[in-house]
Amino acid sequence: MTAAVFWQLVLGFGAISxxxxxxxxxxxxxxxxxxxxxxxxxxxxxxxxxxxxAQAAPGPNVLVVGxxxxxxxxxxxxxxxxxxxxxPTSFLAFAFSRLRTRLAGRFWLRVVERxxxxxxxxxxxxxxxxxxxxxxxxxxxVVLTACSTVFVWRTDFSPLxxxxxxxxxxxxxx
Amino acid sequence: xxxxxxxxxxxxTLLDLFLTYGRIGLIGFGGIxxxxxxxLVEEKRWLTDQEYxxxxxxxxxxxxxxxxxxxIMVGDRFHGTAGAIVGPGAMFGGPLLLLAGLxxxxxxYGDVPAVKAVLAGVAAAAAGMVLGTAAKMTQxxxxxxxxxxxxxxxxxxxxxxxxxxxxxVLGLAPFGILGAWRALSAK
Numbered sequence: 002m003t004a005a006v007f008w009q010l011v012l013g014f015g016a017i018s019x020x021x022x023x024x025x026x027x028x029x030x031x032x033x034x035x036x037x038x039x040x041x042x043x044x045x046x047x048x049x050x051x052x053x054x055a056q057a058a059p060g061p062n063v064l065v066v067g068x069x070x071x072x073x074x075x076x077x078x079x080x081x082x083x084x085x086x087x088x089p090t091s092f093l094a095f096a097f098s099r100l101r102t103r104l105a106g107r108f109w110l111r112v113v114e115r116x117x118x119x120x121x122x123x124x125x126x127x128x129x130x131x132x133x134x135x136x137x138x139x140x141x142x143v144v145l146t147a148c149s150t151v152f153v154w155r156t157d158f159s160p161l162x163x164x165x166x167x168x169x170x171x172x173x174x175x
Numbered sequence: 176x177x178x179x180x181x182x183x184x185x186x187x188t189l190l191d192l193f194l195t196y197g198r199i200g201l202i203g204f205g206g207i208x209x210x211x212x213x214x215l216v217e218e219k220r221w222l223t224d225q226e227y228x229x230x231x232x233x234x235x236x237x238x239x240x241x242x243x244x245x246x247i248m249v250g251d252r253f254h255g256t257a258g259a260i261v262g263p264g265a266m267f268g269g270p271l272l273l274l275a276g277l278x279x280x281x282x283x284y285g286d287v288p289a290v291k292a293v294l295a296g297v298a299a300a301a302a303g304m305v306l307g308t309a310a311k312m313t314q315x316x317x318x319x320x321x322x323x324x325x326x327x328x329x330x331x332x333x334x335x336x337x338x339x340x341x342x343x344v345l346g347l348a349p350f351g352i353l354g355a356w357r358a359l360s361a362k
Contacts, residue, residue, distance in 0.1 A: 018238065018239055018240075019238050019239075020238060020341070021238050021239055021240070022235070022236065022237070022238050022340065022341040022344055022345065023235055023241065023340025023341055023343060023344040030339075054274075054277065054278070054281050055274065056205075056298070057294045057297070057298055058204075058270065058273060058274050058277050059200065059201055059202055059203045059204045059270055059273070060200050060201070060203050060207070060266075060267070060269070060270025060271070060273065060274065061200070061203065061206070061207050061240055061242050061243060061266065061267060061270065062206050062207075062240075062242075063240040063242075063243070064267070064270055064271060064274055067271055067274055067275075068274065068278060071275065071278050076275065079271070079275060083267070083271060086240075087239065087240060087243055087267065089239075090237065090238050090239025090240070090243070090244070091239065091243065091244075091247060091263070093237060093238065093239065094234070094237050094239060094243070094244040094247045094248065095247050095251065095256075095259050097233070097237060097248075098247060098248040098251040098252070098259065099251070101233070101248070102251070102252070108359070111355075111359060112352055112355045112356045112359055113352055113355075114229040114232065114233065114355075115229065115322075115355035115358070115359065116232075116322070116325075116348065116351035116352030116353070116354060116355035116356070117229065117232025117233060117235065117236060117348060117351055117352075118225070118228040118229055118232050118316065118318065118322065118326075118351070118355075119318055119322045119323065119325040119326030119329065119347075119351050119354075120232055120235060120325065120326070120329045120343070120344060120347050120348065120351055121228050121229075121231040121232035121234075121235055121241075122228055122309055122312045122313055122316070122326050122329075123309075123325070123326040123327065123328070123329025123330040123333070123347075124235060124329055124330075124333055124340070124343070124344075125208055125209060125305060125308060125309045125312070126305075126306060126309030126310075126326075126329075126330040126334060127329065127330050127332075127333035127334030127335075128205075128206055128208075128305055128333075128334070129205075129209075129302055129303075129304075129305035129306035129307075129308075129309055129334075130306070130330070130334035130335065131333075131334055131337075132205055132206075132298065132301065132302035132305060133299070133302040133303070133306065135298070135302075136295060136298045136299040136302055137299075138295070141299075142295065142296070142298075142299035143299075145296065145299040145300055145303065146299045146300070146302045146303040146306070147303065148303065149299070149300045149301075149302070149303025149304055149306075149307065150303040150304075150306040150307040150310070151303075151307065152303070152307065153303065153304050153306075153307025153308060153311065154306075154307035154308075154310040154311050154314075155307075157217060159213075160209075160210075160213060160304045160307075161202060163300045163303065163304060164204055164297050164300050164301060164304070166300065167296040167297045167298075167299055167300025167301070168293045168296050168297050168300075169296070170296045170300075171292045171293045171294070171295050171296015171297065171299070172289060172292050172293050172296065174292075174296075175291075175292040175295045175296055
C-alpha cells in the first residue's frame, strides 16, 4: 500500500464516518462511490460480494470497510480503513457520553433519551426486514426467518440455537 | 413504563466488559445491536431494556456506527475511559480477526455449494433473530401510543420504503421527543 492510497483511505472513510448518522451501513452508497467510482479500487461485483460476506459474518456491520481496506492494501489496508471509519466518531461519542453523565437526570435530557427509543427499536426492526428480504429466495428461508422470529420473541433461550438450526436447514434444503 | 427489575443489579468489572463485548462481537450475526441487547439485558442484567434502548437511540443520532457509539457509552458508564476503550475494542477486535480469516477462506471456498447453503440458512435465521428482538423490546418497553407510532414510522420508512437513515433518524427525532415530552409531562 502506497502512502497516497493510505491517505485516500484515511480521508475517504474518515469523511464518510462523520456523516454516517443512523449507523455505518447508512452510508453504503457513499462507500460505493469512494471505492468503486472515485478510485476504481474494485468492481461492482467485488463490492457486492464483500458486502454479502461481511453481512454473513458476525460482528458490527460496519466492518465491511475492513474488507474494502483488505482488498486495497491487505492487513494494513484493513486496519487503516477500519480505524478511519471508527476513530473520529468514537471521540465524539465519548465526549457526548461525558456530557450525558454530567447532565444526567435533567428533565429535557430524559425527554430526548426517551424520545429516541422508538427510533432505535424501529430501526432494529427495519434492519431485520431488510435482512429477511435479502435472504428470501424461496419458501424455506421465509419459514426459517418466521420460526426464528417467534422463537426469539417468545422464548428466552439463546438465539444461537436458531442460528445452528438455520445452518442445518440451509445445508439440507438450500 | 418498564417492568420492575429484580433488585441487585450486577456491575461488571473491566475484564467482564472485555470478555462480554468480545463474545457479543463474535456471535453478532445479522448485526450487533440485537445481540448486545440479548447479552447485556437478558443474560448479564447490567442494563434494563429501557436503558439499553435509550443508549442505542443516542448512538443512532450521533454520527458513526451506532453499535460502537452505544458500546462506548456503556463502557464509559461502568468504567470511564478504560471501559470506553476495552468494550468497543473487544467488540471490533475479535470479528476483525475472524473476518480476515474469512476473507481468505471465502476467496478459496466461497463457491462451494455447501458453504453457500449454510451461510444462506444462518442469514435467514439471523434475520428472524433481529425481527424477534425488535418485537421483544417493544413488548418489554411498552411505549405509549404516540411513541409506538414513531417506532412504526421508523420501521416502515427504513425497512420498507428504504428512506436513507439520516433522514429517518433526524426527521423522526422531533416527533419522538415531542411524544416523550407529553408522556413525561403528564406524570
